[in-house]
Amino acid sequence: MEQKVKEENNWFASWFNTPYYHILYKDRDEHEAELFMKHLTNYLNLPENGSILDLACGKGRHAIYLNSLNYNVTGVDLSEQSIAHAKQFENDTLTFNVHDMRKKYHKTFDAVFNLFTSFGYFENDSDNLKAIKAIKENLNDMGFGVIDFMNTDYVIENLVPNEEKEVEGILFKIKRFLKDGFIHKEIKFTDKGQDFSFVEKVKAISLSDFENYFKQANITLLDIFGDYKLNKFHKSTSKRLILIFK
Structure with missing residues (x-):
């Protein structure tokens, strides 16, 4: 049956x-993911031992690598199974918890990363806006938000x-x-x-859709990239839509 x-x-x-x-997704490119994290943290110039929230972290592959770069990382995800798996990697500067991204986490961070198209799952558009607002609330005064989404046009x-x-x-x-x-x-x-x-x-969220979310959430879009090497975004040819904001 x-x-x-x-x-x-x-x-x-x-x-x-x-x-x-x-x-199904076991063969994801770990080398590419690690290079992306290096490029991204260097670009953001995060403070030494800075704090990062990996939002919708899955089994924690990005969070674990970020922690190896000496960042203080919290990984959260709605999947209890994924968090149960990730918890085996916890240490004094790496923690994992079950959490709904539509709600504010109980701490603020130097950066909040939402990576690998871990956005746009919700049926109601208002929930996407709630998630955006929660990211903003989870940033400290100097913090940066990052959403790594697919380029839906491409x-x-x-x-x-x-x-x-x-x-x-x-x-x-x-x-x-x-x-x-x-x-x-x-x-x-x-x-x-x-x-x-x-x-x-x-949800097939376009750049203009994100700009609308950001306007409603009083968020400033700082930069847009089109791939994991942080090359310029092109609507018709870029595979990724990587948004940097605060």
Whole structure:
């Protein structure tokens, strides 16, 4: 019998808590992620031993690396499974907690990082604005906010409708499409004789949409980059939309 996850407001709480999410995305480029963190922290010129909130940190790969660069890092995520995994890496300057990004965390930081398209999951647009406002509230007087999002203009133009990917003996069948302002990814696979079906959906938030959020949240946009080497953003060719603000 197929296990189907409904497209509800909390689809991400279900999918991100499964081991299959981490199997499918196990081959992410760690070297690229580490270079991005080096470029970003150098650009921001964060204070020595500065504090960073990694918002929607997943299993903590960015947070762990940032901590190795001598930053005091807090990683938070809604996924209890991801945080349970990340907690094994905790130390005096690295902590992980379950937290909803729509709410202010109980501390302020020199920087708040929201990385690798960990935004735009919410069905209601007001929740995206709540998350933006929470980031601002989590910044100290000198702090910087960073959102690393996909460039939706590029993604929609280059959308791959169908893909098959085999990882750890599991064949993931992936279908992508744009519907109701969201980029959908349907993921189907069979494991141990059981069929599974999950949906990822991320709001197709453009640069102008973010600018509108920032205006409503009284946030100043400082810079925009188009890739992890912090090259200039180009609407039609950049794969990423990296926003620096305060």
